[in-house]
Each structure stands twice: as C-alpha cells, then as structure tokens.
Amino acid sequence: MSQAYGNGKPGVAAFLEHHYRHFNARETIDAARGYRQFIDEGGKMLVSLAGAMSTAELGLSLAEMIRAGLVHAVSCTAANLEEDIFNLVAHDEYRIIQDWRALSAEDEVKLLEEGFNRVTDTCIPETVMRNIEARLLKLWIEACEQNEPKTPAEFMFRLLDDPELEQHFQVDSSASWVLAAKEAGIPVFVPGFEDSTLGNIFAARVYEGVVPSHSAYISGTGQMERLIRWYRETSDESKIGFFQIGGGIAGDFAICVVPLLNQDLKADIRMWSYFCQISDAATSYGGYSGAVPNEKITWGKLDAETPKFMIQSDATIVAPLIFAYLLGW
Numbered sequence: 001m002s003q004a005y006g007n008g009k010p011g012v013a014a015f016l017e018h019h020y021r022h023f024n025a026r027e028t029i030d031a032a033r034g035y036r037q038f039i040d041e042g043g044k045m046l047v048s049l050a051g052a053m054s055t056a057e058l059g060l061s062l063a064e065m066i067r068a069g070l071v072h073a074v075s076c077t078a079a080n081l082e083e084d085i086f087n088l089v090a091h092d093e094y095r096i097i098q099d100w101r102a103l104s105a106e107d108e109v110k111l112l113e114e115g116f117n118r119v120t121d122t123c124i125p126e127t128v129m130r131n132i133e134a135r136l137l138k139l140w141i142e143a144c145e146q147n148e149p150k151t152p153a154e155f156m157f158r159l160l161d162d163p164e165l166e167q168h169f170q171v172d173s174s175a176s177w178v179l180a181a182k183e184a185g186i187p188v189f190v191p192g193f194e195d196s197t198l199g200n201i202f203a204a205r206v207y208e209g210v211v212p213s214h215s216a217y218i219s220g221t222g223q224m225e226r227l228i229r230w231y232r233e234t235s236d237e238s239k240i241g242f243f244q245i246g247g248g249i250a251g252d253f254a255i256c257v258v259p260l261l262n263q264d265l266k267a268d269i270r271m272w273s274y275f276c277q278i279s280d281a282a283t284s285y286g287g288y289s290g291a292v293p294n295e296k297i298t299w300g301k302l303d304a305e306t307p308k309f310m311i312q313s314d315a316t317i318v319a320p321l322i323f324a325y326l327l328g329w
Helices: 012-019 023-040 059-067 078-093 105-113 126-145 152-161 177-184 197-207 220-235 248-255 257-264 315-327
Strands: 044-049 073-076 116-119 122-125 240-245 275-278 308-311
Touching (some): 012 023, 012 315, 044 059, 044 248, 073 078, 073 248, 078 126, 078 152, 078 177, 078 197, 105 116, 126 197, 152 177, 220 240, 240 248, 275 315
C-alpha cells in the first residue's frame, strides 16, 4: 500500500512537500515550486546538461519533461548528446560495476583491454561508438559534398530518422531525451562538439582525408547565432528561464546569449527570468564556472529580481526529484 504524505496524496511531489523543509532540501522544493509557477505563468525553460547525465539515464525523466511541454530548449555537452544515443542502441551491452570506487589501476586496464570506457559505475562498450561512427560517416561526407553543414544535434536527428536504426533499440524509445527533443521540435544547442568521442572521431576522419573537411558541422559561433534568434523570438512572447544541471560549457554557452543581445547587439532584451543550478562543486573549483547566481547579475545575465536557486547536491539525485514533482509523479 502506498504511503501518503502532506496533503494526503501519494507520490513524489507530496513527499517532497512534506519532508523537504530545510537546507538543500528546502532549496530543492523551492526551485521545483518556482519552476512550476514560472511555467504556469507562460514562461519557457531552457535546460542545460553537463556531467554524464545521459549515461546516468536522466532521459527517463527528462524525455517526459520534454513531452509534457516543460522544457523548450536544451543546451548540452556533446557527450550528453551522443551518450543518450549510445544508451538507446547498446544499453544491454553496458557493464555496470557496483563497487566502482574499489577498482584498481589494473582493473581499469582490464576494462580498457576488454573494450570498455568507464563513466563512474557504467562501462560503455567501444563497439557502440564505432557502430554510430559508421552511420554518421556517410552523413558527414554528404554534408561536406552538398555544402549543407549541420549542428551535432541535427546529425543525431538524421540518425533517428533512419527507420532501420529502430530495430537496434535496446531500451524503450521513450527513455531517449534526444528523440523526445526531435519529436517535440525544440532546439538542442551543443557547444564544444570537439570535446566528445564523436567529435574526436570526426576530427580524425578529416585529418586522414576520409571526410573532405570540417565544413560538415556548423561552428560554435554559428550555433550561438541560432540561439540568438531563438531567444529573441521566444522572448517577444514569453519570459525565459534557465535550469542548469552541473557547470561547464553547456551552461556558460547558453546563458551568455542575454548579455550578448543586450551589450553587443544593444537589443534591450529581458534577462533570464528564472535561474536554478544543481552542482556539488565548491565555487573556487570551477563547478559554477566562476559565477554563483548573484555574481551573474554583474555580467548582465540575471537581474536582482530573478528567482534564483542554488542546490548543492548530486544532480543524478536532485534533477529526477524535481522533474517528478513537476510531472506529478
């Protein structure tokens, strides 16, 4: 029999409302309430993904958030983009290591020799990377020959358009946030593509001449131009919020569009109207990329009235809880 909390209704939302009262717990429930109010008032939300969220299978809840109309744009690392697809087509071939903290250097060498790349407790088989490479190679060459560059996300969308790929899915497709984003038609911005497995492979294929040039991909500044257009068009009708998971380039890239518009283009665009970041890093270690919420005011990213939430915790624990709250689970 399910336990009821708070208002007498079972579920994650009621549990959080009743038990999350202080410290990071209170910040978590306040951020969730603020997110809900922001959406209810007609706001649009951009979610940024750093860390290894796709390998942590955040897609189980993030994909549902996208389908529910609670996420309107994504900025992610190229690793999160590709690892969502890797998980979709090779999940059953992954190796999970329960006691991963006890691995010795020799254990790690053995994993390497067996063709695995480890991400905390999850070992991704090298074979899936090569299988996806083989599919992308044709698209890369075609993009160069036809002079039709694409973003990293658009190449993944092209892969997902191939009906033959579906027979290789090893998890329910509803768990793929990339597929959910494609089907919802929301933009996915992927700065720093070169900092990923497929980015490394692409550079190698250009270097050896298999792919004619680097022109297959739209540059980072080209993606920034697309973000400018999206933010400007969206902000004409709605306030826009920023929900940041982790630190790094995925967050830094996207949040900078506001000062770019206001300071460099003199466009007089309203700033981000909601901000939440989940990170367990200390500021001096770079996890906040040099700017906790109030500091972002001095950079013209947030204003003094922007609702700001800073949750110092593990995003693999906190993000699904907030998403569950918003989805009414």
